[in-house]
Amino acid sequence: MNINYSLLDQLKRYFQGDLDAAAAETISKKLEEDPVYQAHAYLYKISQEGLSGYERQKRLKDIKDFSSVIDIEAIWEQDRKLTQQKRWILGLLAIFIVIVASLFVVRSTSEKPQTQVPIANQESETEVLFGADGQEQAITLIPFRWDATNQLIPAEVDRRQLILHLRQQGEISFLRKGDTLHLYTPKINYDSIQWIYTEDDDTRVLLRLGNQLFDLPKQETEGKLKASKLPLKDLPQ
Amino acid sequence: MSRSSFTNILEIIEGVRKGEMEAKQHLYLFMEKYHFQNISAHLLNNGGHAQDVEDKFQDAMIVLLQAIEAERFRLKQVSLKSYSDQLGAYFMRTVQNLWKKELRWRRRPSIEVEAFYEDVSIDIFAGIVEEEFGQLHSDCQAILNKYFIDGLSTRRIGKELNTTTQNVKNSIARCVDKLLSKLQFLNDTALSTKVWDVVKQGLDDLDPKCQQLIQSFYLRGKGLKEIAQGLGYSSSHSATEQKRKCIKQLNKAVVNHLLKT
Numbered sequence: 001m002n003i004n005y006s007l008l009d010q011l012k013r014y015f016q017g018d019l020d021a022a023a024a025e026t027i028s029k030k031l032e033e034d035p036v037y038q039a040h041a042y043l044y045k046i047s048q049e050g051l052s053g054y055e056r057q058k059r060l061k062d063i064k065d066f067s068s069v070i071d072i073e074a075i076w077e078q079d080r081k082l083t084q085q086k087r088w089i090l091g092l093l094a095i096f097i098v099i100v101a102s103l104f105v106v107r108s109t110s111e112k113p114q115t116q117v118p119i120a121n122q123e124s125e126t127e128v129l130f131g132a133d134g135q136e137q138a139i140t141l142i143p144f145r146w147d148a149t150n151q152l153i154p155a156e157v158d159r160r161q162l163i164l165h166l167r168q169q170g171e172i173s174f175l176r177k178g179d180t181l182h183l184y185t186p187k188i189n190y191d192s193i194q195w196i197y198t199e200d201d202d203t204r205v206l207l208r209l210g211n212q213l214f215d216l217p218k219q220e221t222e223g224k225l226k227a228s229k230l231p232l233k234d235l236p237q
Numbered sequence: 238m239s240r241s242s243f244t245n246i247l248e249i250i251e252g253v254r255k256g257e258m259e260a261k262q263h264l265y266l267f268m269e270k271y272h273f274q275n276i277s278a279h280l281l282n283n284g285g286h287a288q289d290v291e292d293k294f295q296d297a298m299i300v301l302l303q304a305i306e307a308e309r310f311r312l313k314q315v316s317l318k319s320y321s322d323q324l325g326a327y328f329m330r331t332v333q334n335l336w337k338k339e340l341r342w343r344r345r346p347s348i349e350v351e352a353f354y355e356d357v358s359i360d361i362f363a364g365i366v367e368e369e370f371g372q373l374h375s376d377c378q379a380i381l382n383k384y385f386i387d388g389l390s391t392r393r394i395g396k397e398l399n400t401t402t403q404n405v406k407n408s409i410a411r412c413v414d415k416l417l418s419k420l421q422f423l424n425d426t427a428l429s430t431k432v433w434d435v436v437k438q439g440l441d442d443l444d445p446k447c448q449q450l451i452q453s454f455y456l457r458g459k460g461l462k463e464i465a466q467g468l469g470y471s472s473s474h475s476a477t478e479q480k481r482k483c484i485k486q487l488n489k490a491v492v493n494h495l496l497k498t
Contacts, residue, residue, distance in 0.1 A: 003417065005413065014341070031345055046362040047416060049360070050364070051366070053363055053364065054366075070266050075243065075246060079245065080321075
């Protein structure tokens with residue numbers, strides 16, 4: 001007798017459910033009428049059962065013959081307790097995550113900007129956000145030089161620090177100590193903030209706030225910010 | 238009750254992975270005590286019998302042991318499921334897959350023989366295959382295991398063994414040829430009819446207790462627990478062992494008759 005191995009393989013796949021519906025239907029019909037298919041199906045089953053029987057004998061015989069009584073309940077009980085502990089820990093962790101996430105949401109909401117100020121010549125794209133009175137925001141500015149050809153070019157000096165203080169009442173005032181400028185301002189929706197040197201004069205500094213230009217002399221006590229006499233229309237855009 | 242040398246399931250699984258017999262015994266007992274009922278309910282609700290529950294439990298146990306040894310199954314430590322539930326879920330999926338295959342076999346278009354003789358003969362010839370399989374070279378055993386038990390395709394086996402699909406097909410053909418060498422007559426339909434006659438004759442040659450056991454089990458569909466009580470065996474385990482012995486006797490008788498014809 002010759003065993004048709006390709007047929008045996010097809011039948012194995014049929015019984016495992018690995019064939020598509022059309023192929024399975026064909027095999028099913030063949031099994032009804034073709035004795036060769038029937039015999040091969042029988043051989044498949046016998047082989048599969050025989051191997052299972054061998055594996056059961058080989059692998060389970062010794063396992064099933066317990067020489068001593070095993071206290072398996074203690075292990076089950078330990079697993080139950082451990083699972084309860086894990087559920088508590090995971091539950092607490094979940095609650096902690098929810099609390100942290102909620103606090104983050106609440107904080108984000110309370111810090112929701114009343115206005116947002118996009119600032120030109122700022123080092124990064126960070127938006128200045130303001131909330132309650134007295135809040136501060138530090139910004140690093142790249143100083144510009146207003147040259148003779150009416151161009152604004154980056155000045156070859158260190159960056160300047162601008163600290164904005166929100167003050168709802170009063171006019172804009174400032175305090176300039178070294179390279180740091182403190183600005184007390186009730187209005188914060190400026191289109192741009194720029195630190196500008198005039199031509200070659202490193203001592204004369206202008207501050208542009210939106211569409212206004214101010215003189216920025218060195219001043220170590222807080223004083224009123226004064227509008228510059230230089231015409232804003234001449235300032236390069 | 239003696240104290241276990243394993244204190245938790247993780248230790249048992251690690252022991253099984255290392256091939257420790259005591260760990261395997263613990264796992265077997267654990268699955269039997271805490272998951273057998275679920276398996277039993279599933280199979281009995283899906284057309285299985287008591288013997289099917291026993292067989293599929295053991296087959297799934299083999300799959301589970303192999304999966305742990307090959308590290309295809311691992312316990313998840315960060316999970317809301319207990320280790321026992323994780324084992325139970327894997328075990329149930331394995332049983333469901335095994336049972337689907339069995340149902341496909343049972344629901345196939347029927348071969349024209351009496352179901353009783355077909356069941357008996359499958360057990361007889363599977364017994365012959367079981368003995369022959371033990372005689373095969375370990376390479377043949379490994380490849381046939383992957384093919385018939387794990388159900389892998391020849392292409393997948395080729396990948397695992399780092400060889401071509403054609404080589405795998407040739408090896409399977411050679412190994413199956415050896416495995417079924419004593420059953421080659423089954424492919425002859427005229428002889429097949431004779432086989433059923435020979436099975437009947439072989440049954441007549443058995444001692445009365447074996448005849449009763451085989452007929453109760455196959456013909457009347459009684460469970461081994463019931464058979465054990467009826468025939469005076471101490472447990473269903475003893476009845477299972479006795480059934481094995483009876484099938485072996487029948488196996489010998491059938492082969493002797495066939496060799497004469």
